Amino acid sequence: MDTVYMLEKIVPDVMGIIRERYMLLRYISESEPIGRRALATMSGLSERVVRAHVDVLRRSGMVHCTTRGIMMEVQGKRILPDIVNYFLQDYRLVEMRQAICQYFGLKEVIIVPGDSDINPLVKEEMARQAAILVSDILGKVKCAVVSGGSTMALVADCLPLSRSHTMILPARGSMGNIVELQANTIAAGIAKKIQGSYRMIHLPEEISEAALQLMLKEDVQLQQNVTLAQSAQAVIFGIGRADLMAKKRGLSKEKQQWLQQQRACGEALGTYCTQTGRIIVANNKFGVSLLNIKKHAYIIAVAGGTQKKCGDYGCIKCVPYGYFCYR
Numbered sequence: 001m002d003t004v005y006m007l008e009k010i011v012p013d014v015m016g017i018i019r020e021r022y023m024l025l026r027y028i029s030e031s032e033p034i035g036r037r038a039l040a041t042m043s044g045l046s047e048r049v050v051r052a053h054v055d056v057l058r059r060s061g062m063v064h065c066t067t068r069g070i071m072m073e074v075q076g077k078r079i080l081p082d083i084v085n086y087f088l089q090d091y092r093l094v095e096m097r098q099a100i101c102q103y104f105g106l107k108e109v110i111i112v113p114g115d116s117d118i119n120p121l122v123k124e125e126m127a128r129q130a131a132i133l134v135s136d137i138l139g140k141v142k143c144a145v146v147s148g149g150s151t152m153a154l155v156a157d158c159l160p161l162s163r164s165h166t167m168i169l170p171a172r173g174s175m176g177n178i179v180e181l182q183a184n185t186i187a188a189g190i191a192k193k194i195q196g197s198y199r200m201i202h203l204p205e206e207i208s209e210a211a212l213q214l215m216l217k218e219d220v221q222l223q224q225n226v227t228l229a230q231s232a233q234a235v236i237f238g239i240g241r242a243d244l245m246a247k248k249r250g251l252s253k254e255k256q257q258w259l260q261q262q263r264a265c266g267e268a269l270g271t272y273c274t275q276t277g278r279i280i281v282a283n284n285k286f287g288v289s290l291l292n293i294k295k296h297a298y299i300i301a302v303a304g305g306t307q308k309k310c311g312d313y314g315c316i317k318c319v320p321y322g323y324f325c326y327r
Helices: 003-010 012-031 036-043 047-059 074-088 091-104 120-138 150-158 183-193 209-218 220-230 242-248 253-261 306-316
Strands: 063-065 070-072 108-111 143-146 167-170 234-238 266-268 271-273 279-282 298-303 323-326
Touching (some): 012 047, 012 070, 012 120, 036 047, 047 063, 070 074, 120 150, 120 298, 150 183, 242 253, 242 271
Parallel strands (some): 143 234, 234 298, 298 323
Antiparallel strands (some): 271 279
16 A cells, blocks of 8 residues: 555544644755745645744754854755655545546656645656656757746756757747746757757747748758657647736737637647637647647656646647646
8 A cells, every 4th residue: 555645544644743843844955045924825734833843843953053044954955855745646646646647647746745836846856757757868869848937947947967969949039037947948948957958949939921931041050950849759848828928928908818819728839729728829820839749759748836727638639649747
């Protein structure tokens, strides 16, 4: 019988305490030194409860308290990764992963406990778990593409150093004004981490068809990069809310209203979907979109937060056999 399941049934009150202390250890590890009041705010627990938990953790040699705040002990740092893995194997998460894999026909699902909309540390943990998967897959392919966005930037930061020698390209064009979140920048960052190579696609996401054809005709290297991206073996991307992404892409108010009328809730790789997975519209002029994603051998989606759940559901319906890291 699964140990977590057995303990949950026999001593549910104890499991509640374990989860709270595990949560506090994660927050302390990420934010040390941190005060009790800040810890209470982050965890949603009262200061009295936090004080009691911290006192136990201090006596057990997991943390120590200084005038600057609470900090991790060496023993706590050594044990924490095992505790994280323990909770990732929580029987409820295992059952949920199996159900999601079966329903969507996915190869693998990784679920990180928490809500990344509320707690940024959950998003960081999600990125770490995704980075482990991405690192493994990059070792199996010669060419991969990655989308832009804050989640993908975090995944790139969390990638362990390796020697995959894979070529990394952006999945699509540039969008917005934040350089660090551009697919070109993230592709270069990943290539550096894995001692691979990278190529750029210097095209705006919303370029017109006429302008695109002109640029491809005049720039042979650009044309080669676009072709290479479309034939990549692996695609790594994030999922966003349709309404927010429509604004970021600079769509007109008329187009935004039309997307709302069509019940668009998710956006990934320039493709807008309903909750049922119906593709409303896709920017398929160049690069990778959900319309042509089935031809790629490895498909990895990373998304989280309760505000995106409908969009995640719809976009994943369009991914027939990929990997999904969620929370």
